[in-house]
Amino acid sequence: MALGETVIHQGRLLKPSIEGNNCNWDQALDYVADQFSEIIREHGPQAVAFYVSGQLLTEDYYVANKLMKGFIGSSNIDTNSRLCMSSSVAGHKRAFGADCVPGCYEDLELADLIILTGSNLAWCHPVLYQRVKAAKQARPQLKIIVIDPRTTASCEIADLHLAIKPGTDVALFNGLLCYMAQHGKLNQDYIASHTEGVKLALSSARTDAEELLKLAQKTELSPQQLTAFFQHFADTENIVTVYSQGVNQSTHGCDKVNSIINCHLATGRIGKPGCGPFSVTGQPNAMGGREVGGLANVLAAHMDFGNDSHHQLISEFWQTDKLTKAPGLKAIEMFDAIDQGKIKAVWIMATNPAVSLPDSKKINRALTKCPIVVVSDCMADTDTTRHASVLLPVQGWSEKSGTVTNSERRISRQRRLLPTPGEGRPDWWIISQVAKRMGFTHAFNYRHEAEIFSEYCKMTGLGNHGQNRRQLNLSGFANLTAKEYHQLTPVQWPVISNQDFTTNEETQHNKRLFADGVFSTPSGKAQFIAVHSQPPASRTTVDYPLLLNTGRIRDQWHTMTRSGLAPRLSEHSPEPFISVSPEDASAYGLSHHQLAQISSPLGSATLHVNITNDVRQGELFAPIHWSNTNTSAAKICTLIYPHTDTLSGQPEFKCTPVTIKRFNYRSEAVLLSTDSSEFEPELHKYEYWSKQRVANGYLFRIASLLPPKELMLQLRHYCYRQNGRQLNFSNEAKEHYRFAAISHHQEQQQLNCYFWVAGKLQHQELDWLHAIVGENADDTVARSLLSGSAEGRLRAGKNVCACKKVGKNTICQAIREHQLDSVEQISTHTQAGTGCGSCIGEIQQLLSEQQAKSPAP
Ligand SMILES: Nc1nc2c(c(=O)[nH]1)N[C@H]1C(S)=C(S)[C@@H](COP(=O)(O)OP(=O)(O)OC[C@H]3O[C@@H](n4cnc5c(=O)[nH]c(N)nc54)[C@H](O)[C@@H]3O)O[C@H]1N2
Ligand SMILES: Nc1nc2c(c(=O)[nH]1)N[C@H]1C(S)=C(S)[C@@H](COP(=O)(O)OP(=O)(O)OC[C@H]3O[C@@H](n4cnc5c(=O)[nH]c(N)nc54)[C@H](O)[C@@H]3O)O[C@H]1N2
Numbered sequence: 001m002a003l004g005e006t007v008i009h010q011g012r013l014l015k016p017s018i019e020g021n022n023c024n025w026d027q028a029l030d031y032v033a034d035q036f037s038e039i040i041r042e043h044g045p046q047a048v049a050f051y052v053s054g055q056l057l058t059e060d061y062y063v064a065n066k067l068m069k070g071f072i073g074s075s076n077i078d079t080n081s082r083l084c085m086s087s088s089v090a091g092h093k094r095a096f097g098a099d100c101v102p103g104c105y106e107d108l109e110l111a112d113l114i115i116l117t118g119s120n121l122a123w124c125h126p127v128l129y130q131r132v133k134a135a136k137q138a139r140p141q142l143k144i145i146v147i148d149p150r151t152t153a154s155c156e157i158a159d160l161h162l163a164i165k166p167g168t169d170v171a172l173f174n175g176l177l178c179y180m181a182q183h184g185k186l187n188q189d190y191i192a193s194h195t196e197g198v199k200l201a202l203s204s205a206r207t208d209a210e211e212l213l214k215l216a217q218k219t220e221l222s223p224q225q226l227t228a229f230f231q232h233f234a235d236t237e238n239i240v241t242v243y244s245q246g247v248n249q250s251t252h253g254c255d256k257v258n259s260i261i262n263c264h265l266a267t268g269r270i271g272k273p274g275c276g277p278f279s280v281t282g283q284p285n286a287m288g289g290r291e292v293g294g295l296a297n298v299l300a301a302h303m304d305f306g307n308d309s310h311h312q313l314i315s316e317f318w319q320t321d322k323l324t325k326a327p328g329l330k331a332i333e334m335f336d337a338i339d340q341g342k343i344k345a346v347w348i349m350a351t352n353p354a355v356s357l358p359d360s361k362k363i364n365r366a367l368t369k370c371p372i373v374v375v376s377d378c379m380a381d382t383d384t385t386r387h388a389s390v391l392l393p394v395q396g397w398s399e400k401s402g403t404v405t406n407s408e409r410r411i412s413r414q415r416r417l418l419p420t421p422g423e424g425r426p427d428w429w430i431i432s433q434v435a436k437r438m439g440f441t442h443a444f445n446y447r448h449e450a451e452i453f454s455e456y457c458k459m460t461g462l463g464n465h466g467q468n469r470r471q472l473n474l475s476g477f478a479n480l481t482a483k484e485y486h487q488l489t490p491v492q493w494p495v496i497s498n499q500d501f502t503t504n505e506e507t508q509h510n511k512r513l514f515a516d517g518v519f520s521t522p523s524g525k526a527q528f529i530a531v532h533s534q535p536p537a538s539r540t541t542v543d544y545p546l547l548l549n550t551g552r553i554r555d556q557w558h559t560m561t562r563s564g565l566a567p568r569l570s571e572h573s574p575e576p577f578i579s580v581s582p583e584d585a586s587a588y589g590l591s592h593h594q595l596a597q598i599s600s601p602l603g604s605a606t607l608h609v610n611i612t613n614d615v616r617q618g619e620l621f622a623p624i625h626w627s628n629t630n631t632s633a634a635k636i637c638t639l640i641y642p643h644t645d646t647l648s649g650q651p652e653f654k655c656t657p658v659t660i661k662r663f664n665y666r667s668e669a670v671l672l673s674t675d676s677s678e679f680e681p682e683l684h685k686y687e688y689w690s691k692q693r694v695a696n697g698y699l700f701r702i703a704s705l706l707p708p709k710e711l712m713l714q715l716r717h718y719c720y721r722q723n724g725r726q727l728n729f730s731n732e733a734k735e736h737y738r739f740a741a742i743s744h745h746q747e748q749q750q751l752n753c754y755f756w757v758a759g760k761l762q763h764q765e766l767d768w769l770h771a772i773v774g775e776n777a778d779d780t781v782a783r784s785l786l787s788g789s790a791e792g793r794l795r796a797g798k799n800v801c802a803c804k805k806v807g808k809n810t811i812c813q814a815i816r817e818h819q820l821d822s823v824e825q826i827s828t829h830t831q832a833g834t835g836c837g838s839c840i841g842e843i844q845q846l847l848s849e850q851q852a853k854s855p856a857p
């Protein structure tokens with residue numbers, strides 16, 4: 001709902017450039033093609049790489065993969081999906097013989113038990129979550145179990161929350177498998193007819209997790225909790241286990257995935273309505289990328305390295321003799337090779353690795369050293385574009401056109417809605433242009449994305465029959481006309497004949513895979529994988545006794561290059577924070593909202609302390625979103641070790657040993673400005689700063705070792721240059737200094753610049769500041785600025801509902817004044833929660849707080 005605020009021209013990359021100098025497209029494309037060709041000539045195809053992303057469209061992805069694997073003749077194309085889904089990919093392939101999600105979203109509505117493990121669905125898949133919530137409201141017998149070391153917003157609808165010890169999921173699911181076996185709950189018919197390997201899997205599970213008390217110790221759950229979980233599973237027919245990064249992003253991510261799949265296979269809970277293991281994908285097109293070969297270890301269209309027939313089919317189809325024969329470097333290995341100088345040119349598309357890959361210092365060093373760094377992005381200034389030797393402006397969402405695939409194998413069209421600012425071009429066009437200039441004209445002569453799509457669909461049909469049948473089959477689309485492509489409505493694959501996309505949804509046969517119990521393995525049987533729990537790669541030590549977990553917050557997307565543009569989205573969590581349990585806070589002498597420094601042996605970050613019971617003692621949680629473009633030191637990947645799962649290559653992002661200490665400063669400031677260009681170059685002087693987009697400008701927070709008066713003098717130095725009438729307020733005794741510059745603008749007073757310096761500011765009480773920069777600085781505003789406390793309409797408080805812009809104080813006041821006692825009533829009175837609904841948990845919490853303060857008579 002906030003996308004509208006992000007499709008703005010501000011901050012966009014508008015022109016191609018080489019080494020910082022603007023150029024035209026021909027120059028840029030020639031340069032990239034020449035540099036890549038020259039490096040390949042001199043050092044071979046292994047000396048170049050593409051690092052791509054689940055935010056490319058399928059057509060972009062297909063062309064990038066075709067160029068690298070098919071024509072450059074190297075497999076060094078990997079994607080940020082390596083950080084996201086690769087453990088699920090490997091887990092699926094081990095169990096099913098192919099990377100397939102068996103079920104569909106409807107299964108969530110048909111299930112009687114949904115297990116959410118390592119998934120904060122409420123914040124990360126809010127639309128799906130609303131669907132689950134509505135299903136539960138309609139059918140209260142639908143039970144929800146959340147397995148997550150943290151208490152998350154998803155726990156709002158949970159009947160049971162298992163705050164598991166991080167990394168012990170394999171033991172938990174092995175325990176479940178043992179319980180099912182002990183209680184005669186295995187589906188012996190299904191096991192016998194459709195699976196292989198149960199004996200080994202069971203014996204491994206038994207040595208790992210048979211004894212309840214030991215399992216309780218291992219997982220740090222109580223025997224009662226464990227039994228409750230096992231019994232729910234045993235007693236319920238239709239179960240879906242939804243999993244995401246708490247499972248995948250682990251040094252034993254694949255084992256975690258297979259431990260879940262084992263339980264579904266052992267009980268036959270797969271391939272039928274309301275059942276199945278369900279990996280929910282992260283990015284809009286992480287699934288599409290997996291299908292067209294975006295990962296370094298697979299070929300396009302679910303064909304495999306090492307399969308001669310696949311190799312021949314693709315070579316003939318693409319008319320190439322250069323098709324690569326062996327897997328390439330996975331993301332972490334790829335950046336190691338760049339760091340070691342083995343890769344001399346890298347092209348980064350639609351991802352921001354300087355922020356999102358572990359061990360940021362190494363990534364920055366690698367990108368600094370690498371002779372040619374081409375970056376295709378829609379935004380001008382990111383941590384990664386800062387390293388670019390060539391910058392290529394692309395079309396972003398709303399401007400680009402193509403297809404994406406979601407978690408339930410559903411392909412949808414993404415259509416062009418808005419004109420592209422500047423000279424942005426589609427990613428597929430840029431790649432094809434470079435390919436042609438490298439001499440591969442015949443294979444990259446695309447005029448329209450529809451041509452690429454139908455070529456890819458044809459490819460999925462190659463040799464796809466009989467014994468060699470692959471699930472991923474889009475042959476039904478092979479002869480799609482441009483008009484049909486344009487009008488395509490969302491459809492699940494496989495699409496084998498054109499009836500698959502012309503018949504209506506209800507009669508479609510492709511909703512679920514493996515319904516016939518036939519899998520994509522050589523024997524046609526699903527494979528149990530014997531797994532045994534193992535501790536995460538890095539363990540706490542005396543110096544680094546706490547475990548750092550990282551993940552997402554409700555209102556930001558990844559590295560914030562786009563979501564950070566929307567003022568209302570940054571109000572939910574305006575600053576980077578670290579969640580700490582009350583026990584640890586007191587042990588480490590930390591207070592709420594104070595700054596703290598968190599360190600691992602690789603680096604450190606400075607964040608605001610958020611004391612909360614939501615994290616377990618000994619564990620910390622920090623969001624992944626902030627970068628060097630919007631904070632001094634909150635890029636959390638700086639601390640994270642590049643330990644990976646040996647099979648999938650996926651890094652362990654959720655389990656880093658760290659330590660924490662309070663960060664002492666002498667002064668703090670907030671600074672509001674409509675135009676921050678004068679001020680930003682000076683920010684590096686301050687020990688801590690963060691930058692937040694607010695309506696009509698920016699809000700900076702600063703902490704410094706300078707005394708307050710000194711900090712005030714420095715800030716005033718920049719702010720004096722701002723237009724308008726200048727107002728100074730100071731209280732020397734309290735060391736509080738406030739300053740405002742207000743100008744006349746079309747009959748109105750407008751606030752251009754404001755700061756407030758003190759030894760310590762009460763940030764929680766400053767939410768009202770977000771709304772006033774660039775706004776009509778009427779008497780209410782001026783008085784508030786002067787006194788430093790919100791008056792009148794400024795009292796609405798922190799935005800709780802981002803969609804309808806309803807503040808915390810407005811909600812609390814409505815509860816008190818109208819004696820409201822349900823979220824529905826609050827929504828009716830204030831409109832809060834009537835947008836996307838992802839704030840309903842918070843509204844419920846506010847209601848409970850208010851009720852606790854003044855219980856109903
Ligand atoms: N708002 C928002 N939504 C997003 C994104 C975003 O940036 N912002 N990004 C999208 C992307 S690309 C992705 S991949 C998805 C990710 O979606 P999720 O996977 O749901 O999100 P995360 O916050 O990364 O992690 C999920 C949970 O795993 C828990 N966890 C940590 N360690 C363990 C463990 O050992 N075991 C278990 N069982 N749980 C553990 C964490 O505490 C966390 O609550 O979100 C997508 N949706
Ligand atoms: N510590 C920690 N680190 C993590 C994670 C974690 O849980 N913890 N999660 C990991 C996961 S699951 C993921 S998916 C990654 C995400 O990490 P990234 O992929 O690095 O994050 P984004 O901010 O989505 O980067 C996308 C970039 O592409 C640009 N862009 C947007 N649209 C387009 C387009 O159409 N074309 C092009 N060429 N560019 C475009 C954006 O401006 C932005 O710069 O982070 C990973 N890193």
Ligand SMILES: [Mo]
Nearest residue numbers: 083084282283
């Ligand atoms: Mo992701």
